[in-house]
Amino acid sequence: MEIFDKFKTGLEKSSSTLKGGFKSIFSQKKIDTNVLEAFEELIISSDAGVDVAKELRKDFESLKVSKKLDDHKEILKILADKLAINLLKYEKDLSLMGNSKSAVIVVSGVNGVGKTTSIGKLGKYFKDNNRSVVFGAADTFRAAAIDQLQIWAAKVKVDIIKSEINSDPASVAFKTAEFAKKNQIDVALIDTAGRLQNKKNLMEEYKKIINVLKKIDEAFPNEVILVLDATTGQNALSQVEEFSKIHKLTGLIITKLDSTAKGGVVLAICRKYKLPIVAVGMGEKEDDLQPFKAEYFSKALLGIEN
Secondary structure: OOHHHHHHHHOHHHHHHHHHHHHHHOOOOOOOHHHHHHHHHHHHHOOOOHHHHHHHHHHHHHOOOOOOOOOHHHHHHHHHHHHHHHHHHHEOOHHHOOOOOOEEEEEEOOOOOOHHHHHHHHHHHHHHOOOOEEEEEOOOOOHHHHHHHHHHHHHHOOEEEOOOOOOOHHHHHHHHHHHHHHOOOOEEEEEOOOOHHHHHHHHHHHHHHHHHHHHHOOOOOOEEEEEEEHHHOOHHHHHHHHHHHHOOOOEEEEEOHHHOOOOOHHHHHHHHHOOOEEEEEOOOOOOOEEEOOHHHHHHHHHOOOO
């Protein structure tokens, strides 16, 4: 399956909801206040947020001089192009990670967002792009997380550094980064705990992980990535807020876009936090985690063919 087709399939629920609304809007004879308000409400319903909806409304309104509503395909294409231009700065080239020996990537996120699965899929992506990989199972508070990462390590055929349940996460992170540097591994992916309900302990744990990594190399960690579940909609924004207080984030992975009609939340997150999107998850298969592409996302969300 081509990459655009993955975006199209993954965002089908979101685009279907928007298409239904657009059909009603484009059945009107002209762009008036009622149509503009309906358009804005439709965008808000996708969880894109009020600010994004107002910006798109302005773009839509500016077309009324030159475009008729029956030119709906052309209108949506223009809007998708404008959206893509705004989102382009939030693309982050995954292929550049691990270009220099070695990149240490700390992956965080609350339990249930697909964090460990995303690490497994990232590992496969890097392996498929001729990068050597090691996993670090530093979410030592959940036996299931360690077991799951071990399964992924076997599936992707990479090494894994792990320890016993409830052991020191920082120790696992240190050993993972040390192993990567000693063996010239391109990418070290470190899984971490996501117990936001115990934020003070989590904050101390993260600080310790960061500090021990810097003892190996001041540049470590090269990336701190937060995994978000798209099905949580606007709640994802509060998770970015909370994790940003713990440590500066360098990028986001947004999972389960195929399971929600609220794909517009990606727009809200980008606009508010100005963080790059490393990858998006659009299915259960190993290769359904794909690098974020602004053009493909915008077209797929608005139901435009590539």
